[in-house]
Amino acid sequence: MGGVFINYRRGEHTGTVEGLDLELARYFGRDQVFLDSPSLLPGQRYADTLAERVADCDVLLAVLHPGWAESRDEAGVRRLDEPRDWVRREIQWALESGRFVVPVLLDGARMPAASELPETIRALAGRNALRLREAHWAADLAALVAAVEGEVGTGWTPEAAPEAAGRRPGRWLGVLTGLAACALLAGLPAVPQDDDWAGTDVLPYTLTAALMCCALLTAPLVAVTAVRLVRRSVDGLERELHAVRHRTYIRLTWPIGLGVILLGGYGALRGDQGMAVALPLLLVLAVAVARAAVTDIRLRRRDAALWARWPHRLPDRVSGAVLRRALARLHVRLDGMSAPLSREQREKAHWELGDIGGAADRVTAEAGRTRRGWLCADHPWLCALYVLWLALTGGLLAASAVAFAGEGLGTVRRYVVLGAVVLVALVLALATVEISFRHQRRQRRELVRQITGLRAALTARVTELTRPPRTKPTAPAARPEEYAEPD
Numbered sequence: 001m002g003g004v005f006i007n008y009r010r011g012e013h014t015g016t017v018e019g020l021d022l023e024l025a026r027y028f029g030r031d032q033v034f035l036d037s038p039s040l041l042p043g044q045r046y047a048d049t050l051a052e053r054v055a056d057c058d059v060l061l062a063v064l065h066p067g068w069a070e071s072r073d074e075a076g077v078r079r080l081d082e083p084r085d086w087v088r089r090e091i092q093w094a095l096e097s098g099r100f101v102v103p104v105l106l107d108g109a110r111m112p113a114a115s116e117l118p119e120t121i122r123a124l125a126g127r128n129a130l131r132l133r134e135a136h137w138a139a140d141l142a143a144l145v146a147a148v149e150g151e152v153g154t155g156w157t158p159e160a161a162p163e164a165a166g167r168r169p170g171r172w173l174g175v176l177t178g179l180a181a182c183a184l185l186a187g188l189p190a191v192p193q194d195d196d197w198a199g200t201d202v203l204p205y206t207l208t209a210a211l212m213c214c215a216l217l218t219a220p221l222v223a224v225t226a227v228r229l230v231r232r233s234v235d236g237l238e239r240e241l242h243a244v245r246h247r248t249y250i251r252l253t254w255p256i257g258l259g260v261i262l263l264g265g266y267g268a269l270r271g272d273q274g275m276a277v278a279l280p281l282l283l284v285l286a287v288a289v290a291r292a293a294v295t296d297i298r299l300r301r302r303d304a305a306l307w308a309r310w311p312h313r314l315p316d317r318v319s320g321a322v323l324r325r326a327l328a329r330l331h332v333r334l335d336g337m338s339a340p341l342s343r344e345q346r347e348k349a350h351w352e353l354g355d356i357g358g359a360a361d362r363v364t365a366e367a368g369r370t371r372r373g374w375l376c377a378d379h380p381w382l383c384a385l386y387v388l389w390l391a392l393t394g395g396l397l398a399a400s401a402v403a404f405a406g407e408g409l410g411t412v413r414r415y416v417v418l419g420a421v422v423l424v425a426l427v428l429a430l431a432t433v434e435i436s437f438r439h440q441r442r443q444r445r446e447l448v449r450q451i452t453g454l455r456a457a458l459t460a461r462v463t464e465l466t467r468p469p470r471t472k473p474t475a476p477a478a479r480p481e482e483y484a485e486p487d
Contacts, residue, residue, distance in 0.1 A: 003032035005057035066108035103129035181391035188395030210396035367444035
């Protein structure tokens with residue numbers, strides 16, 4: 001458990017010791033500071049508990065009040081001379097176990113000489129003491145915190161990163177794709193074909209199918225080109241929407257659903273033909289609404305968990321939305337904190353900023369991948385689909401060439417045209433991959449640039465809330481656990 005153990009003798013100065021306990025608990029956390037009165041539970045054996053906490057503590061503060069060394073019991077015997085005196089025993093245990101012991105002198109107290117102390121705690125006289133004066137409470141407390149915080153262990157651990165959704169395919173996908181592509185290229189030309197097209201103006205069905213496959217390859221190319229052209233506006237909207245809560249996002253985008261409803265209603269008013277269009281639209285809308293509701297519930301639960309327990313480790317593969325949301329949550333937390341930050345607040349904020357920086361470095365590395373590495377890592381299934389698509393197109397064209405040759409119509413011109421179609425299909429596929437690759441690379445680099453700027457601003461904010469420097473820190477502030485996250 002570690003932490004700070006406060007050793008003192010009860011008396012008129014007990015209120016000052018309780019104030020010290022309160023301030024240290026605000027800074028280090030309640031579970032990191034032990035004072036007998038508030039820390040012992042009813043029914044606990046205080047002797048066992050005190051021994052365990054002294055043996056486990058990182059720092060023991062020996063609070064010395066005026067006349068501490070000469071304090072006597074009702075019989076007139078000096079308390080430090082009693083082997084069973086708890087103040088003496090706690091200091092003795094800490095010294096024997098090598099704990100970091102700091103004498104704290106209250107107003108009017110002095111550091112006793114070694115000759116004034118029992119032999120078992122005589123080493124206390126050789127420890128450098130700190131003063132804690134009422135007139136200079138904030139400054140003295142700050143100096144005390146600065147002296148011991150490097151010795152006090154951290155009382156928190158980051159939450160584990162959320163589990164990745166599903167397993168990513170391995171080499172088996174590449175092997176299966178290669179076998180399937182070879183089967184298409186070799187198998188389709190071997191399939192028997194009907195020769196009814198011969199002697200007519202009709203093309204072989206394999207050539208018709210190949211031309212359709214080639215034409216369909218233009219659809220992804222047009223889509224990625226359109227996304228590329230509107231990249232800046234889409235990225236701007238994405239940045240804004242990622243910075244709000246999901247229910248706010250739903251509240252701001254409901255006109256889209258209303259537009260679909262009105263469109264379906266308009267189609268229904270157009271009669272039977274309109275109903276034929278409206279019914280599929282309404283079915284799609286019902287599925288979309290149900291999916292949005294489930295997604296909303298899931299995201300609310302996830303955001304509540306991320307907000308209640310922090311910091312969370314970011315996953316190894318992190319999206320722009322996750323990074324921006326992490327920065328937005330930290331920004332809201334810092335807005336709700338007051339200066340100076342407690343140690344736990346400061347450490348958690350710096351840890352989270354470091355984790356975000358590490359995630360940004362991983363995104364930078366992803367932006368520098370080769371085209372093959374990007375396809376295999378980000379789009380393995382899509383890559384396999386494209387390979388099979390091209391193999392299907394090539395197989396159909398090869399089957400068409402076989403059909404022409406079988407009917408004695410295989411001319412050089414026809415074979416050149418078939419080869420040109422293969423080349424066009426390959427160019428369409430490669431152009432789609434190239435534009436997509438450049439788009440994702442630009443997106444990642446722009447994301448890193450944005451994250452770096454936001455992270456630098458939040459780092460400066462943490463530094464501002466921590467001032468003055470911890471060499472002579474100010475009095476610690478309260479450590480609130482939760483804040484209401486605004487929209």
